[in-house]
Amino acid sequence: xxxxxxxxxxxxxTQTLRRRLIGLIAVGEVGVLAAMALLVGFFWLMEPAFLSxxxxxxxxxxxxxxxxxxxxxxxxxVAGEFDLSVGSVAGLSAxxxxxxxxxxxxxxxxxxxxxxxxGALIGLLNGxxxxxxxxPAFIQTLGMLFIGQGLxxxxxxxxxxxxxxxxxxxxxxxxxxxxxxWSFAFFIAAAILADFVLRRTVxxxxxxxxxxxxxxxxxxGINTNAYKIGAxxxxxxxxxxxxxxxxxxxxxxxxxxxxxxxxxxxxxxxxGGVSLFGGxxxxxxxxxxxxxxxxxxxxxxxxxxxxxxxxxxxxxIMVMAVGLDIVRxxxxxxxx
Amino acid sequence: MALPGPPASGPGSLRGNxxxxxxxxxxxxxxxxxxxxxxxQALRGVDFDVSAGEIHALLGQNGAGKSTLVKILNGVHPAGxxxxxxxxxxxxxxxxxxxxxxxxGVGYVPQEIEVLEQLSVAENVFAGRTGLGDGMLVHQRKLxxxxxxxxxxxxxxxxxxxxxASLTSAQRHLVxxxxxxxxxxxxxxxxxxxxxxxxxxxxxxxxxxxxxxxQGVAMVYITHRLPEVLAICDRATVLRDGKVAVRIAREDFTxxxxxxxxxxxxxxxxxxxxxxxxxxxxxxxVRGLTVAGHSGAVHGAKDINLTVAAGEIVxxxxxxxxxxxxxxxxxxxxxxxxxxxRVADRMVHIKSPGDAxxxxxxxxxxxxxxxxxxxxxxxxxxxxxxxLSPLARHGxxxxxxxxxxxxxxxxxxxxxxxxxxxxxxxxxxxxQQKLLFARVLMRAPKVLLLDEPTKGVDAATRHEIYxxxxxxxxxxxxxxxxxxxLEELIGLCDRYLVVADGRIVDEFxxxxxxxxxxxxxxxAAQAQSHARATQxxx
Numbered sequence: 001x002x003x004x005x006x007x008x009x010x011x012x013x014t015q016t017l018r019r020r021l022i023g024l025i026a027v028g029e030v031g032v033l034a035a036m037a038l039l040v041g042f043f044w045l046m047e048p049a050f051l052s053x054x055x056x057x058x059x060x061x062x063x064x065x066x067x068x069x070x071x072x073x074x075x076x077x078v079a080g081e082f083d084l085s086v087g088s089v090a091g092l093s094a095x096x097x098x099x100x101x102x103x104x105x106x107x108x109x110x111x112x113x114x115x116x117x118x119g120a121l122i123g124l125l126n127g128x129x130x131x132x133x134x135x136p137a138f139i140q141t142l143g144m145l146f147i148g149q150g151l152x153x154x155x156x157x158x159x160x161x162x163x164x165x166x167x168x169x170x171x172x173x174x175x176x177x178x179x180x181x182w183s184f185a186f187f188i189a190a191a192i193l194a195d196f197v198l199r200r201t202v203x204x205x206x207x208x209x210x211x212x213x214x215x216x217x218x219x220x221g222i223n224t225n226a227y228k229i230g231a232x233x234x235x236x237x238x239x240x241x242x243x244x245x246x247x248x249x250x251x252x253x254x255x256x257x258x259x260x261x262x263x264x265x266x267x268x269x270x271x272g273g274v275s276l277f278g279g280x281x282x283x284x285x286x287x288x289x290x291x292x293x294x295x296x297x298x299x300x301x302x303x304x305x306x307x308x309x310x311x312x313x314x315x316x317i318m319v320m321a322v323g324l325d326i327v328r329x330x331x332x333x334x335x336x
Numbered sequence: 337m338a339l340p341g342p343p344a345s346g347p348g349s350l351r352g353n354x355x356x357x358x359x360x361x362x363x364x365x366x367x368x369x370x371x372x373x374x375x376x377q378a379l380r381g382v383d384f385d386v387s388a389g390e391i392h393a394l395l396g397q398n399g400a401g402k403s404t405l406v407k408i409l410n411g412v413h414p415a416g417x418x419x420x421x422x423x424x425x426x427x428x429x430x431x432x433x434x435x436x437x438x439x440x441g442v443g444y445v446p447q448e449i450e451v452l453e454q455l456s457v458a459e460n461v462f463a464g465r466t467g468l469g470d471g472m473l474v475h476q477r478k479l480x481x482x483x484x485x486x487x488x489x490x491x492x493x494x495x496x497x498x499x500x501a502s503l504t505s506a507q508r509h510l511v512x513x514x515x516x517x518x519x520x521x522x523x524x525x526x527x528x529x530x531x532x533x534x535x536x537x538x539x540x541x542x543x544x545x546x547x548x549x550x551q552g553v554a555m556v557y558i559t560h561r562l563p564e565v566l567a568i569c570d571r572a573t574v575l576r577d578g579k580v581a582v583r584i585a586r587e588d589f590t591x592x593x594x595x596x597x598x599x600x601x602x603x604x605x606x607x608x609x610x611x612x613x614x615x616x617x618x619x620x621x622v623r624g625l626t627v628a629g630h631s632g633a634v635h636g637a638k639d640i641n642l643t644v645a646a647g648e649i650v651x652x653x654x655x656x657x658x659x660x661x662x663x664x665x666x667x668x669x670x671x672x673x674x675x676x677x678r679v680a681d682r683m684v685h686i687k688s689p690g691d692a693x694x695x696x697x698x699x700x701x702x703x704x705x706x707x708x709x710x711x712x713x714x715x716x717x718x719x720x721x722x723x724l725s726p727l728a729r730h731g732x733x734x735x736x737x738x739x740x741x742x743x744x745x746x747x748x749x750x751x752x753x754x755x756x757x758x759x760x761x762x763x764x765x766x767x768q769q770k771l772l773f774a775r776v777l778m779r780a781p782k783v784l785l786l787d788e789p790t791k792g793v794d795a796a797t798r799h800e801i802y803x804x805x806x807x808x809x810x811x812x813x814x815x816x817x818x819x820x821x822l823e824e825l826i827g828l829c830d831r832y833l834v835v836a837d838g839r840i841v842d843e844f845x846x847x848x849x850x851x852x853x854x855x856x857x858x859x860a861a862q863a864q865s866h867a868r869a870t871q872x873x874x
Contacts, residue, residue, distance in 0.1 A: 201731050202724040205713075209721050212712035219670065219699065219707060220722025220775070221690035279712035 029285045031324065032272050036292040043299035050302045057179045059291075059298050061249075064180070064187040067290050068242040069265050071187075071194045072235035074286035077269060078198065079231040080211035080278030081130060084141040085122065086265055088148025089236055090243030090258030093119045095152055097244050098161035098253025101168065108167045116240045122148070123236020127229030145262060152255055161253030172248030183245035190238070195283035207231070211278030267314060268293045271321040293317065361426070363388045363554045364409070364442065364523045369420035371404055371413065378404040380578040381420070386523065386554040391545060393565045394558045395594065396575035397822060402558055405575070406525055409556070410444040411437035424523070443521030447528045449508045451500045458483035458496035461514045486514055490544045506537035513544065524548065525556040530564060531657055538866070542568050560655045562594050563863050607827035608806045614830060615646030618681060619814030620667070620697075620783045625675030627659070627666030629838075637662045637838045640675070644783065644814040649805065651825040652818045653854045654835030660818045661702060663835065664785040667816075668692045668699040679783060693722070698781035700772055702788045702818070708772050709760050716742040716756030718771055723778040745774040750800060766797030773804065784808060786817045790824065802828060822851040836861035 043050040069086045076083055097115030100106045106114075126144055130137045174181045198204035209217040210224045217224045239258070246257050266276075272289020274281025296317060300310045365385035371378050379401045386392040396402050407413045409422060415430030422429055424440060431437040434444065451460050458479040483496035492510050500508060509529060516524060526545075530538045545555065545568060557569055565572055566589055574581045574594070584593055621643045629636035637659040644650045654660040666673030669686040677684055677695075684695040692699070701707045710718050719742055720727060727738045742756045749770045753763055760768060769789070776784065789805065790798045805828060809815055819825045825832065832849075834842035834857040842857035 200733050200735075202728045202733060203731060205717060205721065205724060205733065208713055208717075209710055212710040213707070215707045216710055217721075219668075219689050219701065221688075221693045222722065223690065275712075279710070 029273065029282065029288055032285060032288045032292055032321070035321075036288065036295060039292065039295055039299065043295070043303060046299075046303045050299055053179075055298060055302060059294050060180060060184060063291050063294050064184040065242050065246050065249075066261055066265055066268065066294075067187045067287055068183070068190060068245070069235070069239050069261060070269050070286050070290045071190050071283055072231075072238035073265050074269050074272075074274050074281060074283050075194060075198065075207065076231040076235050077274045077276065077286075078211045078279060078281055079207050079228050080214060081137040081228055081231065082141070082266065082276070083123075083126060083137065083232065083235045084262045084266075085126065085144035085148055086235060086239040087258035087261035088145050088152065089119050089122050089239040090246070090261060091152050091255070092122075092148045092155070092243075093240030094243035094247040094257045095155050095161055095253045095255065097240075098164060098247060099155055101165050102161055102163075102253075108165050112244060115244050116237050119236040119238075119240025119243075120233050121236070123233040123239075124229065126236070127232030130232070131225045131228050149259075156253070156255050158255065160255060162251075164247070164251060164253065168248050169251050172245075172251060181249075183242075183249065186241065186245070191283055191287050198283055208279050211280075213279070264293065265290070267318045271318055273321075289321070362386060363425065365423045366405065366409060367421045367423065369405065369408055369418055369422070371408065371418040378578050379408075379418070382575065382578070382580055384409075384573055384580070386556055388522070388552045388554050389549050390571065391549060391555045391557050391569045393569035393572040394556055394575065395560075395565065395572055396581070397820070400575040401578040402575055403527070404578075406444070406527060406556070406558060409437075410434055410442065410525060438519055438521070441519075441522040443516035443519060443524045445509075445512050445516050445524070445526045445529060447531055449505060449512065451508050451511055453499075453501040455500060456480075456496065457494055457498050457500055457503070457511055460500050460511050461486065461496070461518055463515065483514070486518060490514065490517070490547055491540070492544065506540075510541070510544070513541075517548070521553065523554045523556070525558070527558045528560065529557075530559065530561065538564065561862055562859050563866050565589070565594070608803050610649065610806045610809060610828075610830065614648045614809075615812060617646055618643045619646040619648075619679065619812075620644040620816065621676075621678040621681075622667060623676040623678075625663070625666050625673055625677070627662045627838075628672040629659075629662065636671070637666060637835070640666070640840060642816075642833060642840065644816050646680075646782075646812045646814050647809050648831065649809050649815045649817065649829045651829035651832045652816065652835055653822060653825055653832055653858075654818075655858060656820065658835045658858075659838035660835045661787050662838070664699060664787055664816065664818060668697060668785055670699070693779065693781075696779075696782035697785065698776040698779060698783070699785045700776050700787060700789060702791065704765075704768055704772055704792075709768060711760055713760075714757045715746075715751070715753045715760055715763070715771060718760055719745050719751075719756075719774045719778065722775065741778075745778060746771075749774045749777070749804070764794070764797075766793040766800075769793050769797065769801065773801070777808075781813065783814045783816070786815060788819055789817065790819070790821075822854055826850050826854075834858060834861075837865055 040051070049055065069090065073083060073086065093115040096118045097111045100114045101108055101111035122144060126137070126141055129135050129140050171182055176182070176185055198207065206217065206222045207227055209220070209222055210227045214224050217227075243258050247253050250257075268290030269281065269286035270276060270289065271292055272281070272285035272287065274286045274289070293314060296313055297310050300313055301307070305313075362385035365383075367383055369379050369382045369384075382401065382405060384392075384394070384405065394402050394405070404413070408418050411431030411434045414432045415422075422431070424442070429440060431440065431442070437444070452463055455463070458476075461483045462479050480496045486492075487494055487496065490513075492514065494503070494507055494510065500511060503511065513526070513529070529541060545557075548555065557565075559565060569589075570586050572584045572589070572594070574584070582593075623641055625637065625640040627637040627640075640663055642650070642663075652660040652663060662671055665671035666675070667677060667686070669688045669690075669692045673686075677686055679695045679697065684691070686692045686695065686697075689699070710721060713721065716739070720738055724733065724738075727734055727741060739756065745751075746753065746756065751763075751770045751774060752767050753771075760771065763771065769792075773789075786805070790801050793801065802824075805815060805817070817825065817829060819828075829846065831845050832843065832854065833840050834854050836858050839861075841861040842853070844853060
C-alpha cells in the first residue's frame with residue numbers, strides 16, 4: 001500500500017507536469033516566444049552589441065510600423081481573407097495626407113483624417129469587391145497593390161512631399177520613453193485592444209466562426225459579409241496610420257513608404273501562428289511573429305552576415321515556422 | 337456431397353457452372369461479403385453476381401449497404417478491409433484501388449458528376465488515359481476523332497470539341513459514362529445514373545445501356561426508381577440491413593414485389609412513446625413556398641403548403657434529391673424562396689438564417705462536417721456560437737457565465753467530451769451530433785427543422801436522439817424532420833408528408849399507413865412524371 005502510494009504519486013506528478021507542458025506548448029504564442037528567446041540569446045552570444053540600447057530601439061521602432069498593420073492583417077486572416085495591398089495603401093495614405101497639409105494647406109488634423117479615410121475607403125472597396133463580387137482576395141488586393149503604387153506616383157508626380165508642417169515633425173520626434181515615440185505607443189495600445197477583442201468579445205468569437213467555416217457562421221445567424229468587409233476596412237485604416245507614422249518619422253511624404261511591407265507583414269503573422277486558411281491565430285502571436293522576423297534580420301546584420309543571406313533567412317524561417325506549427329497541431333493538440 | 341467445402345451457393349469455377357445450370361456463368365461476383373465500420377455492420381454476408389450482357393439492378397433503402405457493396409466491388413474499400421471474396425471470371429481478385437479495378441476491366445460511374453469543366457468533351461473522355469500511342473504528347477485531333485467514334489457507337493449526340501462547361505448535367509453524365517467505356521470494361525457499375533436526368537434523357541441513356549448489353553458488358557444498375565428497373569433490368573437484388581433481402585428475376589417484376597421487399601419487417605427498433613396531446617395552435621404554417629434549386633440539384637421545391645402544430649412531429653419522406661431538404665432550407669432562409677411563412681400565426685419575412693432564428697426557427701443541417709461543426713473552435717465555443725448575446729454584456733463575453741451554460745448544455749444532452757476546451761475532431765459522430773443539438777436548443781426554438789438527425793451516429797446515440805425529439809415535442813416544440821430511413825420516420829412522427837420532384841404528393845397521419853404507403857406514393861409520382869416526360873416531349 002504504502003510503497004504503491006509512494007510510487008504512484010511521483011508518476012502522477014510527472015503526468016500532470018507533462019500535461020501542463022503540453023498545454024503550454026499548445027498555446028500558440030509560446031512556441032514563437034521560445035524560438036525568439038533562443039534567437040536573441042544566440043545573437044547576443046555572437047555579438048553582445050545586439051542587445052545594445054541603440055539596436056533594441058531600432059528593432060522596436062521598425063516593428064511598431066509594420067506591427068500596426070500586422071494587427072489588422074491578423075484580424076483579417078482570422079476572418080478568412082487577406083490583404084496584399086497594405087504596403088501601397090500605407091504609402092498612398094501618407095502622401096495624400098502630406099499633400100492635403102501642404103499643397104492644399106489644410107489643417108494637420110484634416111490631413112491625418114484624410115489619410116485614414118483613404119486607407120479605410122480602399123479597405124471598403126477591397127471588402128465589397130471580394131465579398132459581393134466573389135473575386136478572390138488574392139487577385140483583388142494584388143490589383144489594389146499596383147493601383148496604389150500608381151496612385152502614389154500620380155499624387156506626388158514622383159517627388160517626395162516636403163517640407164511637412166511642424167506638428168507632423170513633432171509627432172515623429174517625440175520621445176516618450178527609451179527613445180520610442182507615438183508610433184510605438186499606438187502599436188502597443190492597439191495590439192492589446194485587438195488581442196482582447198478577438199479573445200473576449202462576441203465580435204471576436206464571430207470573427208473566428210466566420211473564418212473557420214463561413215457557411216456555418218451564416219447558418220447560426222452571423223452576418224459574415226459585414227465581418228469580412230469590416231476587417232478589410234480595419235486593415236486599410238491601420239495601414240494608413242502606419243504609413244503616416246513613417247512619414248512623421250522621416251519628416252517627408254516619401255514615395256517609397258510602405259513598399260515591400262505586404263509580404264513582411266504576412267510572413268510575420270504566419271510565423272506567429274496565424275493561419276492562412278482562416279479561423280486560427282491571435283494578435284499576440286502575429287505581433288510576436290513580426291518581432292521575431294525583425295530580430296532575425298537585425299541579428300544577422302549585427303553579427304555581420306551578408307545582406308543577401310538575410311532574405312534567405314526570412315524565407316527559411318517562415319517555411320520552418322509554419323511547418324513546426326503543423327507538427328505542433330498534429331502531435332500536441334491532437335494528442336492532448 | 338460438398339459438406340466441408342465452401343458454401344455451394346457461390347458460382348464456384350467456370351467449369352462447375354457449365355455442368356450445373358442453364359443460366360450464363362456469372363462474369364463478376366461477390367461471395368459472402370461482410371464489412372463493418374467501427375462496430376457498425378454494414379454488410380453481413382452478401383452474395384451478388386452479374387453475367388455478361390446482363391443488367392442487374394441493386395436496390396435498397398439508404399443505409400441498406402448498396403454503396404458499401406459497390407465500393408468494395410470497385411476497389412474504393414480495398415481488399416483486406418472486408419471479408420469474403422470478389423471474383424472475376426471465376427478467379428478471385430483483390431482490388432487495391434479504383435484504378436486497379438479499372439485496369440482489370442471493372443468500370444464505375446459515380447452518382448456525382450465529376451468532370452473537368454475547363455476541358456473539352458474529348459479531353460474529358462480520355463482524361464488520365466494513356467495508350468493512344470503518342471507517348472507524352474496529346475494529339476488533339478486524334479482524341480476528338482476517337483471520342484466521336486465512341487459517341488456514334490453509343491448513339492450519343494454530343495460534339496467532342498465542345499467545352500464541358502457548356503453541357504447540361506445529363507450530357508455531362510453521358511460524358512462520364514463514355515469515359516468509363518473508353519477502357520472497354522467488361523463490368524460497368526452505374527450509381528443512380530438518372531438522378532439528374534429528365535425523361536427523354538433517361539430514354540437516351542437506356543439506349544446506350546442496351547447497346548452495351550448487346551456488346552456483352554455486364555452492368556450493375558443502382559437506383560431508387562422502380563419504373564426504371566421495370567424498364568431495363570434483367571434481374572434485381574434488394575439489400576436490407578446489410579443482407580440480401582430478396583433476388584427477383586425479370587418475370588417476377590412487379591412494383592408490389594419491390595415495395596414489399598424494400599420495406600419488409602426489420603429488426604424491431606424501439607421508438608419512445610409520444611403520449612402528450614398535440615397542441616391545437618399552428619406553430620409553423622407555410623403557404624405556397626417555392627424554393628430555388630441551388631447549383632447541382634435540379635429540383636428545388638414548388639408550391640409547398642404545410643402546417644406543424646406545437647408539439648407535433650411531422651416527417652418529410654422522399655428520396656435523396658426529391659426536394660425534402662430544400663423545403664427546410666427555404667423555411668430557414670438558407671435557400672432563396674418565395675411564399676408565406678407564419679410562426680405562431682404571425683407572418684414572418686425570412687431573407688436569411690438570421691431572420692429565421694429571430695422568428696424562433698432553428699435548423700440542424702444534414703452534413704455536420706460540411707456545414708455544422710466549426711473545427712477551428714473547441715467544443716464549448718461550438719455550442720455557444722450564434723447564441724452569445726445573452727452570455728455577454730456590451731459585447732463583452734462573460735467567461736464564467738459562458739462556461740457554466742456550456743457545462744449545463746453538455747450535461748443536458750449528455751455530450752461526452754474531456755472538457756469544453758476539447759477539439760471537436762476527437763468527438764465521436766454521436767457526440768458531435770449531440771453537440772449540434774445543444775447548439776440549436778440553446779435558443780429554445782419554437783420550430784425545429786431537423787435534416788437527417790441520426791445520420792452517421794451509433795445505435796445508442798440514435799436512441800437518445802429519438803427520446804430527445806419526443807421530449808421536445810412534449811414541451812410544445814414543433815418539429816419538421818427529414819430522414820432517409822423510412823422506418824425511423826414512421827416510428828417517430830405523428831404525420832407524414834411525402835415529397836417527390838419538389839412537390840408534396842401525399843399526406844397521412846400515423847396509423848393511416850407505413851413504409852409501404854410512402855414507397856407507393858413515391859413510385860406513383862415517379863411513374864407519372866416519367867410518363868409525362870416521355871409523352872409530352874416531341
